Structures are given as C-alpha cells and as structure tokens.
Amino acid sequence: MQLQTMAAQKLSPAAPPADAAIAIDDVTLRFVTPDGHMMTAIRDFTMTVARGEFACVVGPTGCGKSTTLNLVTGLLRPTTGNVRVMGNPVTDISRDIGFVFQADALFPWRSVIDNVAAGPLYRGTPKAEAYDKARDWIARVGLARFEKHYPHQLSGGMRKRVALAQTFINQPKILLMDEPFSALDMQTRTAMQDELLGLWSEQKSSVVFVTHDLEEAVALADKVYVLTAGPGTVKSVYRIDLPRPRVMADIRYDPKFVEIAKVIWNDLREEVQLGQSRGLQTGH
C-alpha cells in the first residue's frame, strides 16, 4: 500500500518558509548539568508550524518534547541554530504566546475570575474591562456558576477549563501545550479535547501540542512530529488529513484514524523501546 493514498502522509523535512508561525531551524540545545557534564537535550531539530496549524509532538519519555516548547517561549535559548516566531527571532517572552502546563499552574489564592483576569491585568488592561473579558471567557468554557470558587473547590477537569480560559483570554497567536490533559481521566480528557478544538477553530491560533499519547496526537493534529529517543531529533513528520470538525468521542472508532495511528505507531515503537531500555540502563 502506498503511503500517499492514506490519510497519513509522510512529509520530508525541509527548511522552514519565512512566513511560518513557528520556525525551529536546525536547532541543537546542550546544557551543563549541576555536576558539570554536558547534556544534549535535542539535536539538529527542525520544525515548522504554519499559521492556524495544529501540530502535535510525540516521542518517548525524556526525548526533549517539552524542550521544544521552551525554545519557542524563549525560556531556553538554542546552542546552535535559530528559532523564529511570527517571522521574528525569539528574544524575550512574546505577547503572542499562550502556554498550558501539564501541572496545575493556576494561582490557588485567587478565585476563578481572578485567575482568568490575570493575563489582561498583567498586561495593563483596565480592571473593569479585564473582568468583563474574564466573565465572558469563563462563560465560554462553561464555568459561569463558579466565578467566585477557588481552584481547590473545583475538579481536575474544571481546573483545566479555567487554565484554558486563562490562556485564551490573551488571544495568543501561538498556543503551546505541554501534555495538558495527561492527568485527567478518559471521559474528562475527551471532553477537554473537544473544548480545545472548539476554541482553537474560533481563534485560529497556531498550536504545538506535546503529548506522549499517540491517539490524542492523531485525533487533534494537522501534523504529527515523531521524535527519536533522547537526544531528540525529528524522526518523521506525518500530515493527518482527517476531516474537521472532529468529534473526539467518535474519531477513535473511525477506520481511517485506526489506520493512521497504526502507521505512526510502527514508527514510534522502536524509539519507545530504545528509550525504555536506556532508561533501565541509566536508572532513570
């Protein structure tokens, strides 16, 4: 069977075009560990996300998936190569960026509305306007009744909704997500994936979504990057041509979806096995 006939189309990596939302061009990142050793986190890494595109990054544990996100925020600087966001080299944290964390990064001492209003308030929006906007976004993620609640009074799924509202209120052109739903149970995760796709299709942001869950990646993405076991580099890139809008609860039973997931899994499997055997050797 030819790859081109299927929905999963394998792409050949090429130098990023100038108008890409995110362009990571041949980046290597090394850092010195506290005990004085040189570690390579990622090497010869090239990745392009077009405007409005949804890209997922999958790979074995410890292959530098999260590192790629921190290169885009500017929290990490590449050792060699360069990173461009909306055509400009990354110098500082860009106002165009939104980030959803794996861990709970809400402020526990602030109520839901104060959490969601944080972004505009930090950026100097007048108080009344910031709170109007926050109320609107809380309603959009379906938490209108919980404005005055504190994070500890909410369930894990509700806290993630607050985190989404907190991020989307800044209307980021670039949305970075670091395994945001990995701590949720299956049903909640499916609901949150639908929520995310809904918000994304309205906002037209460019997304990099890091996950260890291949099915999640295939279900959400336009493009899936498979990384090698660390030090990570791009092993292959797949274009996912499943039609949108997608419904998360149904898509996993779609035969086309199953077929794509199988193809990519064959590619990913050996890296996962390699990563695990290395982990056992070094005791990580």
Added chain:
Amino acid sequence: MTAISPAADRAATRETSIAIAEARARARLRRRHALVIGLRFAILIVFLGLWELGADYNIIDPFFFASPSGIWEQIWSWITEGTSQGPLWLQIYVTLEETFLGFVIGALGGIAAGIILGRNRLLADVFSIYIKIANSVPRVVLGSVFIIALGLGMASKVALAVVMVFFVVFANAFQGVREADRAMIANAQILGASPFQITRTVIIPSAMSWILASLHVSFGFALVGAVVGEFLGAKQGMGLLISTAQGAFNANGVFAAMIILAVMALVVEFIITRFENYVVKWRPAPFNEQGA
C-alpha cells in the same frame, strides 16, 4: 441490556432512615466534644487541687513552689492595689508595647530580607554565610549589649525582641520564596507579568503560609526578648516584676507574672490565628466540610 431503575416507593423509607442515622451521628459527635471538654477541666482541677493540698500539708513547700491560692491572691492584690512599680496594667502595657514593636519591626524586616534574598541568587549566596554567623550567636546575650548601648528604656527591649523575631521570620520567608512553584511562576511570566508583578502576585502569596507559620512562633520569641530585656535591666514591665519577685524570694509573684504572660501570649496567638484564617481563606479547610 436493560437499565435498572430503583423502585420509587423505597426512596421515602430510605430518606427517613438516612435522617435518623444522621441525627445519631450528630449526637455522637456532640457527646464526644462534651467528653473532651469535661476531661480537660477535670485534669486542671485535679492538678490544681493536688498542688493546693500538697502545699497545705507541706508536702510541696509553698515558699519555693508557691500554691494556687497564693498565686491567685498575688494576682488579685496586683489588680486591686497595684505592684511595687505601679499599676499592673501599666506593666502589661509596657511589655506588650515592647513586644509588639519588636515583633512588627522584626517581622517586616525578616519578610523583606527573605523576599529580596530569595529572589536574588547572588545576594543569597553572598549573604548566607553572614546570616548563618549572626544566627549562631545566642541572641539573649545581645540583651546585655543593647542595655549598655541603648539604656534602660524601651529601645533596648525592642531591639532584643527584633533580633529574636527577625531570624525566624527571615528563614521562613526565604524558604517560602524558594519553594514557590516553578510552573506557577512560568505561567505568570507567559501571561505577561513583569518581575515585580511576579513577586507581588505569585511569590508573596505563595510564601505567605510559610511566613504566617513563623509569625506564630516568633510572637512568643518577641515576648521572650522583651521580658528578658526587662529582666536584665528596666524601670517598668513584667520582666522587672518577675525579677523583683525573685529578689524578694516571692515564688507566688514569679508564678503570677508567668501566668499573666501566658494569658497575654494566648490572646495574641488567638488574634494571629484569626488573621491567618482571613489572609489564607483560599486554602482548603483541613477537617471541616469543603465549601461550607
């Protein structure tokens, strides 16, 4: 597949039986609460009673170890006739004033220093050695230095209370700042916070529970600082009262002053706890039902 629905007529009986069970559980909780309070009083009465009896029958020598009735008479005479240094209220007021001033100055200084050093790696690395050295000096000894330098007045006691409080609060504030959640700081940064906004809206609130914990302990230290300062040389205050009673071999006087100090500390502790509950109302209640 068939869906199973519970029979409607059973629901009513189930509700009444739940109500009965709840009433029973509540009654059990009330009884237990009463038992705890009752036992606490019983222990106090037995303790004071044995002490009093022991003193009456000279098993415990009241000259050295006082007696509950003697202590009470002493407190009563201080209240009605005043102490040898003037009215009792004045002594309490003087000691409390020194304690509060020392507590507030020491705590604010400790919080400020903790946040500045906690946020600045270089300053922390440079100053940590000096703070360790300063902290290892037995601080009560500084009391003598302060009395020589600042005289018998209020300043020397406040200074001693300040150094007693400063290091405890500093250590906690510093630790609290260092333990602030990385993801939370990164989140604020990406949402658009400036370094100052991060300190104000992320670092300080997350260090707050550490700081508040240290305030509980350090108020006691401030009181110790003030009383020891008065002990070493003063014209007014509870410490001087104790020192005078000690000089006159008045065991009742020493115990009476001690009890008054304990009551003062408990009252302030209560106020700090109320303040703490107000400041960190966002925290989950540990034992009460949530969201009530």
